[in-house]
Amino acid sequence: MEAEITLTVDGTAHRLTVDTRTTVLDALRERLGITSPKKGCDHGQCGACTVLADGRRVNSCLMLAVAFDGARITTADGLVEDGEPHPVQRSFVEHDAFQCGYCTPGQVVSAVGALDEMREGWPSAATDEGGGMDEEIRERMSGNLCRCGAYANIVPAIAEVVQR
Structure with a gap:
């Protein structure tokens, strides 16, 4: 069975x-040729496919497109504004917070979502x-997850954005 849907991806x-x-x-x-979200595990366990759906982090490999009809989807590519990288993207580069880069788009999008959650006062187990x-x-x-083990640089990259 097929359904007609509209997804607004990175503003389009x-x-x-x-x-x-x-x-x-x-x-x-x-279907759309947008390849920054990666298919890692295809089971929602690795986070390589993380996108923001209406501003909230989701594992896009677990979400049915028909359930997101009308949603605003933001990928790592969509975080760039007026040709300028998002502060999280800049910090990942400055801190060399990646190795092979496969997980990086999901890591960056998840970090942006996590920072928004922190700013909004959402608690976590660590809080x-x-x-x-x-x-x-x-x-x-x-x-x-990062199979290369770049966590030693990922955490400081995100912490620097928090401090700014």
Whole structure:
């Protein structure tokens, strides 16, 4: 069965006819050619496919596109404004917070979402334990895995954006 949907991706509206079993990730990559969200595990365990849907972090490999009809989707590419990288993107580069780069778009988008959650006062398990900023970042980013182990630079990159 197919359905007609509209996804606004990185500010551009796209009208699509999709199989009702199509995930947001597959709609982005296979139908729209938007490849910054990556298909890592395809089970919602690695976070390489993280996008913002109406401002909230989601694993796009788990979300059915028909459930997001009318949603505003932001990928790592959509974080760039007027040709300028988002502060998180800049900080990742400045801190060399990537190695192979496969997980980086998901890490960056998740960090942007996590910072918004922190700014809005959403608590986490680390907030309740009072473990400090690094622990807070690690807890909030725990759904995004890096097989290369770049965490030693990812956490300081995000912490620097918090401090700014």
